[in-house]
Amino acid sequence: MEFDFLISVLERKLKSPLPGKEAHLRMSPRPVDQRRFEPVLPENIRNSGVLILFYPDGQGSFFPLIKRPEYPGFHSGQMAFPGGKMEPEDENIVQTALREAEEEVGIARHEVKVLGKLSDLYIPTSNFLVSPVVGFLERSPDFVPDLSEVSRIVKTDLRELLSPAIRKQTVLEISANRTLHTPYFEIDGEVVWGATAMILSELIAVLESAD
Known part of the structure; x- marks a missing residue:
């Protein structure tokens, strides 16, 4: 998808009602954890912001995914968007996503133009409510990974995702004693599943509904 057209579509579509749960379920592990979709979430929920950052490269439109290092925790070794938990100094969840992207992959937050947000998604295992912020850069960035939080950056071609x-x-x-039947995206040899795949599923639904 041509970059300028992509940005114009997102500017318009992110102001409209989003597919949310319907799109999330398409890439949800089975059995579905219905706690994700409860109308009332836990009071002690942890807010998190991630950044879906589009940028032009040649004739295409790209965005980065990161691979988490191996560590004792829920999301060890998983593919994700740059992002993390909200800190007290963050004015809002958009600022959280921009700050975390700057810290993890070296993107200057003031250069990112924010288009809007996709639907929030709750992750019961870690008690995070993830807010996907969508933004773009007008140039191809030079990523600088924080090796304590990022083991690999995958520059993802939107055409491949679609x-x-x-x-x-x-x-x-x-x-x-627990297995999951899991839909996933295979991107550059990596298995992209769980919340990241569910968020990507909503992004795809938004783009495929463009008229």
Whole structure:
């Protein structure tokens, strides 16, 4: 998708009602954890902002995904968007996403033009409410990963994301007595599943509804 056209579509579509749960369910692990979609979420929920950052490169439109390092925790080794938990100094969740992207992949927050947000998504296992912020740069950035938080940056071509060929299924062993039947995107040899895949599913739905 041509970059200028992509930005014009997102500017318009992010102001309209979003598909939300309908799109999230398409890439949700099975059995579906219905806690994600409860109308009332826990009082002690942790707010988190992630950044879907589009930029032009050649004739295409790209955005970065990151791979988390291995660590003792819920999201060890997983593919994600740059982002993290809201801190007291953040004015709002948009500022959280911009700050975290600057810290994790070296994007100057003041250069990002924010277009809007996709639907919030709750992650029961870590008690995060994730707010996906959508923005863009007018140039291709020079990423500088924080190696304590990012083991790899995958420069993702939007054309690849929109290809049905990368949508696959697998069975993940989460623990000794728990498995998940999981749809995922195979992007540059990586398995992109869970909340990140569900957010990408809504992004795809938004773009495919462009008229």
